[in-house]
Amino acid sequence: MIRRALNTDLTDRWLRRLTAGAAVLMAAWFALRPWLSRAWREPGSPELYLTGVAGALLLLLPVAFVLAKRGGRSRAPRAWFNAHVVCSVLGAVLIVIHSGGFLRRPPALLLLAIVALALLGVWARLRGSRQMSATFSTKQPSFARPDPIARERLRELIARKRALLERLDPAAQEGTFSVTLSHFARQPRLAYAYQRLARAESRLLGTRRAVGAAQAWWRPLHMAIAWIFVLGVLIHVLTVTFFAGYVADGGVITWWHLAQW
Secondary structure (H helix, E strand, O other), X not given: OHHHHHOOOOOHHHHHHHHXXXXXXXXXXXXXXXXXXXXXXXXXXXXXXXHHHHHHHHHHHHHHHHHHHHOOOXXXXXXHHHHHHHHHHHHHHHHHHXXXXXXXXXXXXXXXXXXXXXXXXXXXXXXXXXXXHHHHOOOOHHHOOOOHHHHHHHHHHHHHHHHXXXXXXXXXXXXXXXOOHHHHHHOHHHHHHHHHHHHHHHHHHOOOOOOOHHHHHHHHHHHHHHHHHHHHHHHHHHHHHHEHHHHHOOOOOOOOOOXXX
């Protein structure tokens, strides 16, 4: 049943209900927080510590999705995408609870990253996808036939890409090929060189200029914030694990740790 649900198309209504439900849960937790036990109001308590661990694991699942997709091993991309959405939403709820309501400390910046990622993701699914569909169904001026100089540069770029591809992945076709993590792992120099040529070709064609700024840049921004979030989580985990004394600021250390520096 779970596998069937994950392979079902993610509808706009389902996404709206999921995000609205998460927002309601967060608001309800803040509203009920004054009446909860001390353990659920004090950051660092075993209850909130475990909640944070669970939330971080759920929020880091999209990283596995990216690695699977870029590694060419995502045999069920729809299921991976749906799991990435569901786990991100549930993880965000748990991280809000993990904060204990203390939003004036540096780790609260991670909550801002979560909100930004959620807004970008929801926009991309509800609005951005329609813009992309409209782009594919119309002829953009930037996709018009390039001038002779640009055509000559394109011919040179494509010839260089094909020559590189013969060494990087002889069985692949230049028109449909994209570099994956496995290529970077096996032949990083060739993979990086091919990636540079592909980006130069994209700039020459003006693919980003052919669409609006939101459509052109939402995904790079989404990915940048996501990696910043991952880095922030790693820093937070290392800090509370090895610098527990600094985090506690002279108070009692109630969470699992390895050092009290």
